[in-house]
Amino acid sequence: MANTNPARGMRDFLPADVRKRNYVIGIIKEVYESYGFEPLETPSVENLDTLMGKYGEEGNQLIFKILKRGEKLRDARQETGDESTPSDISSLQSQVSSLSDLALRYDLTVPLARVVANNKNDLPKFFKRYQIQPVWRADRPARGRFREFYQCDVDAIGSSSRVVEAELISAVTQILTRLGFNDFVIRLNHRKVLADILDTAGVPADKHGDALVVIDKLDKIGQDGVRAELESRGIPNSASEMLLNIFEQTQKIVDEGKDVNRTIVSNLINIVSNEVLTEIGDILRFAGDCPIQLDPSLARGLSYYTGAIVEINVPDLAGSLAGGGRYDGLIGMFGKEQIPACGLSIGLERILVVMDERKMFDKPIAEGKLKLDSADVMVTMLGEESAAESLKLANELRRQGLRVTVYPEADKLSKQMKYADSIKVPFVCVLGESEIADGTVTLKNMKTGEQNAYPRVEIASKITK
């Protein structure tokens, strides 16, 4: 018998799953639209060259590559076939590009940069777009980590004003609030704050990249882990100690919980340039009602960030619900022009995991905003003769706005009721010969068991009520 599981790390979404996902996506879209962001969609498949080298060495390896086809593959095999059989991964890596010309999208930011460079003359000066599509990473699957997952990105292209950061943070705050989250924290930092801290601590300029990668893991591996890994990357112990000391001071301020952002800023005055502190101040002022907390230790993994960086967390999730930042250099990698850009990305599956665990869907279900049932009513089919009449009744009810399913074949009424139960429809219309004859329908309420005959024209209103 064939393997019927989805591919490793991928998932099938049965109807109730899809409905929950669509409910969340619906709110995300609505809020993004209310901020004047416009929808963009890009292909799942990109030229391999577009993606390679944009996500660091690890990213390169996690990109799903597509095999060349037909003639192109034959040519590639003839070329590489002459070489000796590769015996190690690195020599193999160099051959991957001869076997593959396409790849699956790894995030939504690089495709956006490509689209902006490609459509410069057709896009407005400030291009505000949202994009909700899947991405693929050949990561080792784990709890909550999938090989196909949705990102819900929102980006503003063309302005370096801090109003952009504030509007993005405000939009995502609005989304999380509307979904029912009330305990999330928006951690805010700035790549230049980190650079100034690293300089002050004595980390050599050419080790900043290394240091950021390590600091990004602080939550996971702790102070000792960071200390060890910084050392292994050749960063002096004195610098590590000073770095960790600065971060520890911040944590104390957070723990004390009084006037946190102002205290952190005043602590940074001797380390960070005034210009950057003003930038941060502007963002805090413009996004005044969002739960922002400065966090000088926030690093974010990706290398393309150049300014403010953001991560949104809730206490009961190890990873973040959303994150992003300013990347003023990425679009220039595709076009002639440097164009400033800033964006945030919401991780759909993480939102869903937390909402499911916290039973946060109960409320929209109770309010009728999220329907998990398959239809509003089922119409029975009691005989081959009455089939056409059942279909006609169904269409009448549909025209009145109801979702109607028809039992598809003549069968015992008890079996049809059992099926109606299994698909959780709240009402069943029984249409037998006597009902057809006198223009009535017997309506059964599946919750109460109550059952009454009504004139056919009144049925829809009885169900809606």
Add this chain to the structure above:
Amino acid sequence: MANTNPARGMRDFLPADVRKRNYVIGIIKEVYESYGFEPLETPSVENLDTLMGKYGEEGNQLIFKILKRGEKLRDARQETGDESTPSDISSLQSQVSSLSDLALRYDLTVPLARVVANNKNDLPKFFKRYQIQPVWRADRPARGRFREFYQCDVDAIGSSSRVVEAELISAVTQILTRLGFNDFVIRLNHRKVLADILDTAGVPADKHGDALVVIDKLDKIGQDGVRAELESRGIPNSASEMLLNIFEQTQKIVDEGKDVNRTIVSNLINIVSNEVLTEIGDILRFAGDCPIQLDPSLARGLSYYTGAIVEINVPDLAGSLAGGGRYDGLIGMFGKEQIPACGLSIGLERILVVMDERKMFDKPIAEGKLKLDSADVMVTMLGEESAAESLKLANELRRQGLRVTVYPEADKLSKQMKYADSIKVPFVCVLGESEIADGTVTLKNMKTGEQNAYPRVEIASKITK
């Protein structure tokens, strides 16, 4: 400079494109839901084994295959590296499966069959699902033929009743009608009608598959083309002539246009079994108000169909808008059990092409059902000092249900107006120092050029009106 085009045969969808697509998808979903179909989503990536052998030899070649990763790829290369360099496609094909373990979804029907087999105990006895997702085919790109395109499938699993065919046809009819199509024809045939015709014409049973592939091309290559290709596949000339003669008679009946379906059925009485003619009669009766036309020459390419087959056409499109049929054997290829199934698939891009060419989006735009503009209103930003106030006004308007964009940086008013024009917002709110001081906003109607100051609380209602 980097190549910024999307990959060959793939497309970026800019905001107006996405909005049109979402408008069509919205109607498709709404109608499918109204018939009691439930949403399903499956991964874009399937195990290669799941897809191979399901679409015929040509299909196998058009499947995008994903390269194995890391260790698995190294092992594969070591294995195949020992063989001589492949010099022809066929020997190469046999090696593809050692280099690749995954593939991109080729249609939505095979994944559905896999899901049904995999979730047999969790799904209702009759599983009615719709699925609107992209599929990928490594076809040669051409006008209207893309390598990534959306299918909008609707399938009913578990019943062999003709009510199923009728409901599917009725749902798709409803969709096309609601989109504004009024000249489509639903061509209906039955694989057993074709089998009986082939038998009658004298095509040997083992050549039926070949004959269907050729007949499927009748529209494209004409009678002479079919005659030649049937001969090249070893089908006797006498059989070809008889076949083409039967199809020609049908065409005459269609051209005469009187009582077409009944005349065709009575013409088939001596060729086709009563049972099958009854089936067709039931479908015609149950889907009474749909524009169905019997077409005994309709073949459909895919090999998995077993019963009724359907194709929906409009005069100004060479291909079909939708198609499908009954496939009672496919699910059994994945599970222990044979489960009857029937489905239709709407081709989203074809719908869009015809709707664009016929300017069918003008009506929903005029009715306000499809909005192509980026926001309802833009708020200006006249100085760094008033930035926070502009953002506050924007949030006030958003809370009243408007889509609001904010000009992100302090700039000359004339430049801001030019930008507002470029993104086609119908209104602009000017918020200068004087307006802030006296609690008003100057509202400019971008169509009429009219401009007036109003109390801030009245702005939303002025825009909505």
